[in-house]
Amino acid sequence: CSGLTSITIPESVTTIGESAFYGCSGLTSVTIPESVTSIGASAFSRCSGLTSITIPESVTSIGDDVFYRCSGLTSVTIPESVTSIGTRAFSGCSGLTSITIPNGVTSIGDYAFSGCSGLTSVTIGSNVTSIGKWAFSGCRGLTEVYCIADNVPETGDYVFDGCPVASATLYVPESAIDNYRATSPWNGFGTILPLTQDMIDGIDCPKASEADENDDTETSRYDLNGRRLSSSQRGINIIRYSDGTTRKVLVK
Numbered sequence: 131c132s133g134l135t136s137i138t139i140p141e142s143v144t145t146i147g148e149s150a151f152y153g154c155s156g157l158t159s160v161t162i163p164e165s166v167t168s169i170g171a172s173a174f175s176r177c178s179g180l181t182s183i184t185i186p187e188s189v190t191s192i193g194d195d196v197f198y199r200c201s202g203l204t205s206v207t208i209p210e211s212v213t214s215i216g217t218r219a220f221s222g223c224s225g226l227t228s229i230t231i232p233n234g235v236t237s238i239g240d241y242a243f244s245g246c247s248g249l250t251s252v253t254i255g256s257n258v259t260s261i262g263k264w265a266f267s268g269c270r271g272l273t274e275v276y277c278i279a280d281n282v283p284e285t286g287d288y289v290f291d292g293c294p295v296a297s298a299t300l301y302v303p304e305s306a307i308d309n310y311r312a313t314s315p316w317n318g319f320g321t322i323l324p325l326t327q328d329m330i331d332g333i334d335c336p337k338a339s340e341a342d343e344n345d346d347t348e349t350s351r352y353d354l355n356g357r358r359l360s361s362s363q364r365g366i367n368i369i370r371y372s373d374g375t376t377r378k379v380l381v382k
């Protein structure tokens with residue numbers, strides 16, 4: 131259905147079947163209701179016109195190839211309810227620039243984000259224990275990886291193959307920094323630094339009394355692409371304060 135441009139899935143739907151919208155290249159927007167608990171393999175594969183999508187909290191897993199080669203996708207929100215990301219789930223999504231894999235996720239499948247050439251920043255949640263082979267291969271724009279897991283995740287072969295990790299920065303919990311530095315492929319990063327507490331805990335706007343005392347009222351907030359945000363957004367936020375300073379923080 132190459133002429134289909136938008137669709138609203140009604141609340142009566144609980145499952146989106148395999149390949150349901152496969153190849154709907156004209157589709158630019160999709161509204162998925164909270165009633166949906168399952169999205170089948172390849173459901174939105176090759177929907178190259180799709181620019182953004184929000185996955186509801188009712189979904190617990192993102193299956194194989196669900197957003198495979200959705201090259202127009204620039205924004206995706208993965209909820210805390212998701213525990214696994216399947217094989218090639220976002221492979222070939224070359225328009226994605228940053229992704230936050232929430233703390234609910236425990237496993238990332240093979241080739242999950244391979245070929246996401248526009249990806250510059252990845253945040254991996256605290257409960258990820260395994261990352262499949264070639265998961266981030268070909269992410270040639272990658273400059274920063276934030277891995278909040280205290281235990282070094284097990285990885286398959288060639289996880290960062292084709293990524294410029296030698297010139298990229300890896301941020302990990304300070305207590306685990308030596309373990310990451312001793313474990314491949316994490317030790318391939320050119321710079322490995324400890325996460326700050328602000329990055330781990332996120333940030334709230336200062337209370338009035340604190341702002342008056344420290345003269346550090348938040349004046350503006352941006353994402354990693356320099357787009358101004360109207361409120362906190364999951365992932366890395368760049369915050370500018372009234373005293374002229376800026377700070378990069380992770381909002382969970």
